Amino acid sequence: MRYCPRPHALDPARRAAKVPRQAPAAGGWGSLPPAKLHFGPFTGIFRGMPTDQVTLDATDWAIIEELQRDARLPLTELGRRINLSASATTERLRRLEAAGVVTGYHAFIDPAKVGLPVLAVIRLKFPGSRHERLHDLLAQRREIIECLRVTGDDCYVIRAAASSMAHLERVVDELAALGSTTTSVVYGAPMPYRGVCGP
Amino acid sequence: MRYCPRPHALDPARRAAKVPRQAPAAGGWGSLPPAKLHFGPFTGIFRGMPTDQVTLDATDWAIIEELQRDARLPLTELGRRINLSASATTERLRRLEAAGVVTGYHAFIDPAKVGLPVLAVIRLKFPGSRHERLHDLLAQRREIIECLRVTGDDCYVIRAAASSMAHLERVVDELAALGSTTTSVVYGAPMPYRGVCGP
DNA sequence: AATGAAAGAAACCCAAC
DNA sequence: GTTGGGTTTCTTTCATT
Numbered sequence A, B: 001m002r003y004c005p006r007p008h009a010l011d012p013a014r015r016a017a018k019v020p021r022q023a024p025a026a027g028g029w030g031s032l033p034p035a036k037l038h039f040g041p042f043t044g045i046f047r048g049m050p051t052d053q054v055t056l057d058a059t060d061w062a063i064i065e066e067l068q069r070d071a072r073l074p075l076t077e078l079g080r081r082i083n084l085s086a087s088a089t090t091e092r093l094r095r096l097e098a099a100g101v102v103t104g105y106h107a108f109i110d111p112a113k114v115g116l117p118v119l120a121v122i123r124l125k126f127p128g129s130r131h132e133r134l135h136d137l138l139a140q141r142r143e144i145i146e147c148l149r150v151t152g153d154d155c156y157v158i159r160a161a162a163s164s165m166a167h168l169e170r171v172v173d174e175l176a177a178l179g180s181t182t183t184s185v186v187y188g189a190p191m192p193y194r195g196v197c198g199p
Numbered sequence C: 001a002a003t004g005a006a007a008g009a010a011a012c013c014c015a016a017c
Numbered sequence D: 001g002t003t004g005g006g007t008t009t010c011t012t013t014c015a016t017t
Helices: A012-018 A058-069 A075-082 A086-098 A131-140 A165-176 B012-018 B058-069 B075-082 B086-098 B131-140 B165-176
Strands: A102-109 A118-125 A144-150 A156-162 A180-191 B102-109 B118-125 B144-150 B156-162 B180-191
Touching: A058 A075, A058 A086, A058 A102, A058 B102, A075 A086, A086 A102, A102 B058, A118 A165, A131 A144, A131 A165, A131 B180, A156 A165, A156 B180, A165 A180, A180 B131, A180 B156, B058 B075, B058 B086, B058 B102, B075 B086, B086 B102, B118 B165, B131 B144, B131 B165, B156 B165, B165 B180
Parallel strands: none
Antiparallel strands: A102 B102, A118 A156, A118 A180, A144 A156, A144 B180, A180 B144, B118 B156, B118 B180, B144 B156
16 A cells, blocks of 8 residues: 555545445545534534544543644644644544544635635525535535534525625525525624634 | 745745735735635635636646645655655645735634633624724624635624623624624534636 | 755654653 | 653755755
8 A cells, every 4th residue: 555644534535545435425624524513613514423432531632632722733743732643643633533533634725815704694494394405505505515404493504605696696696596695794703713622 | 045945835934934925916905905715614714816827737626625635744754645746746836825815824623622612603794884893893802713704785794703702792792783783603514615616 | 036955954653760 | 650772754954056
């Protein structure tokens, strides 16, 4: 097998080698493992059913907090910060990845900088159960960057990033064909996403 | 200076050392402070006013897409995938970081795995302008993992991760002291967060 | 801007403690 | 968990184009 540089357990190539049976890919981060329930940075990444809780000690939490802050931290430096040898740090992290505690490492992009300055939270209320059509739309419209199914009056909470209000309008119109929408444009974040933290 | 392993431009130590003077924010917002506007994975990380757009070519987008998928990808492997030498790839990425296109690299954690299986979207409606009290609460309650200010009936859209419904209730009660809340518990994500993509 | 070479550092594996 | 050795790969710098 080809040597995979800095090959964390979540690396697609490595996962393929180590996790023989992939569940059918269902949207979202292509590289993420199947059947995870995550509520990752910022909002949530739910996928499928919740899984069992993992017992973590203070060192595990230190690893989690460092990597939530900077996912590109080298393992040697991470080890230094948590007062653990590189080997032990690597093994801890490997276990956290294998247990599904760490679900991925992702770069964050400023949408405004790349031409998507209009961000919105769109709530969608369904009359019946045309969920398939929504799923199709989610897959196609890349302006939709997240969709959560929730309790309450609204069935779904959707996030979208658009290049203009006119662009957002087109996205909302497509959603409005499926159910009734309530759209809120985002001014800013008094509290931008921060990762989870220990007890 | 101490060698900094894999020291990307966003590394705190390196940022201080290498980016002496930020160019004054030019463009549409006049004298307003040059802040970050990100709508990162899952929800968005807005902070302050939007900044200027950056012109990106197909190679830049390839870098962005790869690192959104796996932030721990080595630069050599990234270069291989986009058909560029490691040096050129590094320089491209350095520019993207310096321009504020890439705002960070973050590990995603499965909240259910670490004892926070209850995720909720809480909308908060303010009667007046007791924003300071909200900001204090946001800073203190680590269950609140994001807060967006939005247009519409509700002033804020808040995300929270709690260990139980009783735990969530306590968080909601604290918010309800400031304004009227509407809470939706998250079932799952038909479309978990996926990063932005090019045109 | 991209390339290629070279030095130092990091990732990895493994054995021993 | 730690240490240390040995190997491969990665990061960074710099000269070159």
